[in-house]
Amino acid sequence: MNSQKRTGLFLVFVLSVSLISVSVTAFFMADLYNRMQFRLLNNICESIIRELPEAEKTIPSVLKKFKNGQAADTRGTILTDYGYRQSDFAGYTRNYGLLSAAGGFLLGGILFLSAFWYRHKTEMLRIRALTDYLEHVNTGGTVLHLQEEEDDFSKLQDEIYKTVTFAYQTRDAALEAKQNFAENLSNIAHQLKTPITAIHLTTQMPELTAKPETAGQIRKQLERLTHLEEALLLLSRLDAGTLPLEQKEIDVFTVLTLAADNLQEVFSDAGVFIDIPERKAARLTGDLDWTMEAIMNLLKNSMEHTPAGGIVHCFYEQNPVYTQIVIRDEGEGFAKEDIPHLFERFFRGRNAKEGGIGIGLALAKEIIENQNGTICARNNPEGGACFDIRFYSH
Template structure:
């Protein structure tokens, strides 16, 4: 493919160079030919005028045409190769070169010596003196006499144009080869890098210098490969984390069930509560994975209807109140009406994931505040805590899929916040996180609000 592209580029340069040279030669030759023909016409006109003046001088007003003077013009006319016939005002023949004292043989000899060539069509020149017509001069000039040297000049110009075209073609070939190599080399390198990556060399990158479009394409290719490598690394880490998260509750379930089967442990209500908690833990993990997968699917759909975020927060807070109590945390709800058009189940999942996320970071004795309001046509939901905040290294990645922070105090799937981002974006909103100046982290969700009267219609 690269070789074919190189050949096409080289051929294109050659064709352009030769075409430009040929077009230039044609235009120059056409322009030169026109001017050359004009020049020949001017030369013929000047020679005819010279002959007319010479013959007019052989006329005397009182005596008419002077035969001796006309005969003296014969050598001049014969050397020019012209054919001349003079008639008076009445149309009577007065003089011709063949009737002169030179004779036809001498005239022909002079014509042969001058290599005059064929005669041009005869033209009539009216001769006047003092405003009175004294006769007509019929002149036929030879075509070859005047332009002989000029044709040699024209021929040399054509040769120069031809040589110039060949030189331009040669330069075009050289420039085409050089330019095609320079153009194709980075493409060849990029193709080679892609094939090496396909063959399994994950460290291969395209080595292309410069800042043109191909170099930018190569850098974009390298960035894409780096991004894929990073994503693969994160996915591998995520797979390991998920395997660990699955293994822990499964191990607990298996050990306790086997203990009951062996009669080592009595099936008490406390044991059943422990088994139930582990199944809930597995359920949360699989639910998060399912939600994120469905958010990526083209079939993912939201069942929208008017929803008040204050009601969503109230229900999510009530459902998690016991977990906050177990973690010795205060959950503070400060909500004002904030109506949006959304999927109530998905929005409650967003609030639940944000609240359960705080359980992993906020130490006992801390507090979590959830507030809702409407500002400038946007419904806002804030969740902020007084915990240690988020590490600067983790802050920019908390919404990335498969990313887990380094300060998690308890086990988790590591994709809860990625699910939050996916669901908020599906609602056409945005979610951000910052560290508060006094400590703790603050999450803010902004959605398009609707009229509160619409929210009341359920």
């Protein structure tokens, strides 16, 4: 049964109920009118007999003729001649008629509103059932099969169920593809280990060590391959969700200091300084080692874009909602067209340093986001690039 037929049946039901209420009202009004007419005639007869006792014999015979339909239909105007009108004898009848009409209208209205309320309640229950179903799906629950009902929401229910089922299938396919991608990255990284080890051994041969320039170039490329292999392994673990991240309280100043200490030699070679002023104690919940790894990648990126003699500034603070860490440099800043892509894997911006593989910022972002954090990059109005990190409390 389609929705148009159901709507038509509902309207027919409401109309039927209304007609029944009108018919019942008309019946009661007719009965009431007859009773009022009988009472009025009885009062008139009693009054006549009281005033004229001799009329007691005449009145029954006249009434009998009217009862048997034998009385002539006289359309006289005796009451009018006496100065009376029809409304003069209909006072009570009118009041009872109006009361009956009001009762009938009220009864019809109640029945109509009851039918409308029942339909509305049924629709709200169906809407609530569909809403609860979607909430259950959105909170990660399993796909439940809704009870099939033939109503106006049947088609909507079918489409919702199809959409949810398709979404679950798409999610499962995406998770499987992500798992396969992580496994492929891991396999590639492991396959790189063998040739890198072999090349390391080769560089130690006498004929190569006699040529410092050649050996230096090979070692440089080996370091780059080693870093790529380590980064691929880390990315595969992040994608597969197998990277163990502890959830402990960490002092922010300690994290920044340890990260700076590990990069001290690199910063010294570049002639760049790190400024980490100690402020009011601030803490975040996360893994000390991996958070430090993410901070080191950001510090190194800032150092690479800061001219010799410049400073990389670190700032942190905490509020009830999140702990914020800001890292900014004194370089030329990011190219505007690069900002939306800075955290993409293997992306190298216009001002990227030669020799990089474009994976450090992506790793930092992955580690931070896996610890209930966010990171964004922007240019400072006064110059230089800036990374804004926020670790949320909840």
